[in-house]
Amino acid sequence: MKSGESQRSDGRYAYKYTDTFGNPQFVYSWKLVPTDKIPAGKRPDISLREKVKQIQQDIADGIDPIGKKMTVCQLYAKYIRQRGNVKRGTKKSREQLMKLLSDDKLGAASIDSVKLPDAKEWALRMQEKGIAYHTICNSKRSLKAIFYMAIQDDCIRKNPFDFPINDVINDDTEPKVPLTPAQEEELLKFIQDDPVYAKYYDEVVILLETGLRISELCGLTETDLNFDLRFVNVDHQLLRSTEDGYYIETPKTDSGFRQVPMSAAAYEAFQRVLKNRKGAKAIKVDGYSNFLFLNRNGLPKVAVNYDAMFKGLAKKFNKCHKEPLPTVMTPHTMRHTFCTRMANAGMNPKALQYIMGHANIVMTLNYYAHATFQSAQEEMARLEAAKAETAVAAAETTVENTEETKAAA
Template structure:
C-alpha cells in the first residue's frame, strides 16, 4: 500500500535484472563495436548468475555484494567487475527514475567488498627506455621494430591509433593527424573505428626523433596489398603478407623483446605491454612539467582527471629535482 501511495510501479519492479539491463542498453544504440561486445559479455555473465533472473525489487545491497564476490570467484578481474558494477548501477538508477524501485543496490564501493588487485601501470624510466632502444638497434631480430617503438615512445599513441596511421602524413609541417583507429575482429576482420574518446581526434606535432623515425619507416616500407578499410588505405605498418599490422601482432613481439633483453642483461627490464609505451610517454611528459591541459590534448584523454593520474607516478628523482627547482 505504501508503494502505491508513493507512486511506485510495483509491476515494473518485477522485471528481472537481465530485462532491466537490456532496457537500459536499448536507450543508447549508436555505440562502438567494443562497447557492444562488452554489453554482450555482461549480459551473458548475468544469465549465468542467479542475480540475472531476480526481480529488481527484490535485489538488496547485500545481494549485489554477493554477486561481486561470485564474479571474483569465477575469475573475473577487479577492473572488469568494477566496470560491470558501474553499468548495473546506471541500470538500477534508471529504474529509480522510472519509480520501479526506491534504492540502488549497487550504490557501494567495490573496494569495500573486494581487494583491488589491479596491477599498477608499468612505466619505463628514461634510462630504461634508452637501454631498451640501444638493445633493439643492435639486435638482429628486433632491430626491424626499432623505429616503430621510437615512434610509440615519442607520440604516446594508442596502439590502435598507431596502426591506423597511413602513408599520408604531413611531413612538410611535421604533423600527425589522428582521427581513427584500426582494429581487427575474428568475426568481421579489419575495421575502422572513431577514436576512443571525444577528445581522441587531434593533431600531434612531430618531434625531430619521431620525424626521423617516420622517414626511415616510409623508406623501408614493403609492398602493400590493395586493401581499403572504412575508406582508409596505404597503412603505414605492414606485416609479412603486406597487410596492416594490428595490436595482436605486437603483444607477442614486446613479450619476446623483454625476455631476450633480460636474458643477456643483469639490469632487468619490467614486463611491459604495447600500451606501456603510452603510459611511459605520458608519465615522462608529466615528470618534465608539461602543462596538464596540453598533455590531456596530446593523449586524447576524455577528461583531465585521467591525465592528472599520471602526475602521481612521481619518482624520488622527479621529487628531488622538483624541490631543487623550486628552491632556486
C-alpha cells in the same frame, strides 16, 4: 477481515487491489498476520498484511508493480535497447556482461529483490570466478546505471549498486608502471642491435615519442603525416575482430581527435618507415588505405600483433639485463612512458592532455603522480637552484645600481 481481504477455500488469504495502471491484482499468503503459523509443508512467506503494507507504499510512491518484477537480465536488455547507438567494442562488452548475468543467480532475480548485500555478494562471486578486477569494476558501473534507470522509471526506490567497489574486493591488478629513462635508453639500444627485433625499432620509437594508442598507430596512413608542419593527424583507429575482420573506429570522445606534434626522433622514424615500406597488399578498410605498419603478409598490423611482439621482446631483454623491464610490458607501456616523461619534464598539463587525447584532465594529472623520491628530490633541487640564481641576479643588479649611482654623483 479488512477491506479487500478474503480467505480462499484452501485456507490461503487473498488481497485484491488496483495497481497504478488501473488493473485488478491479487496477492496471497498462508498467514494473515506475522504471528500466524504457516501450515506444514507450505513454503515460508511473509504475511498478507505485510504484503498489503508494501503494496500500499508502492502505490503511494508510484512504483510500477509490474516493472519491479522484471529480472536483472530483462532490465539490462531494456537498457541496451534504449541506448543502441554505441561502438562495436561497447557492444562486445555488453554481450560479455549479459553472459555473466545469465550465468549467475543475480540475472534471474527480480530487481525489487536485489539489495545492497546481494550486489556485494555478486562482486565477490565474480572475483572468485577469476573475473578481472577491471572487468568487475566496469560491470558494476553498468549495473549501477541500469538500476538508476529503474529508479527513474519508478520501478524501485534505491540503487543496490551504489557502493565503492574497493570496500568489497581488492584490486589485484598488476600495477602498470612506465619505463625509467635508463630502461628506455637500454631498450631502444637493445632493439636496434637485436637481429630479431631491429625491424620494430621505428615503431617503438614512434610510440615512445608520440604517446599514441596502439590502435591509433595501426590506423595511420600516409595522408595522416604532415612533414611540413611536423604533426600526426589522429582521427581514427584500426581494429580487427574474428567476426568482422578489419574495421575502423573513430575516437571514443571529441578529445581523441587531435594533431600530435612530431619530435625530431619521431620525424626521422616516420621517414624511415615510409622508405622501408614494401609489399603492401591493396586493401581498403572503411575508406582508408595505404596503412603504414604491415605484417609479413603485407596486411595492416593490429594490436594483437604488437602485444605478442612486446611480450617476446621483454622476455629476451630480461635474459641479458640485470634490471628487468616492468612486469606488464605492452604497447600501452610506451604511451604510459611518454606521458610520464612529459609530465616529469614539466609540460603544461592541458597541453599534455591534448596530446594524449584524454577526455578528463584527471587522467592526465594521474601521470604527474608517478613521481618518485628521486624525481621529487631533483625537482626540489631545481627549484632551489632557480631561487639561488634569482637571488644572485638580484644582488648583482643592486651592486650595478649602486655603482651607477656613485658614478653619477
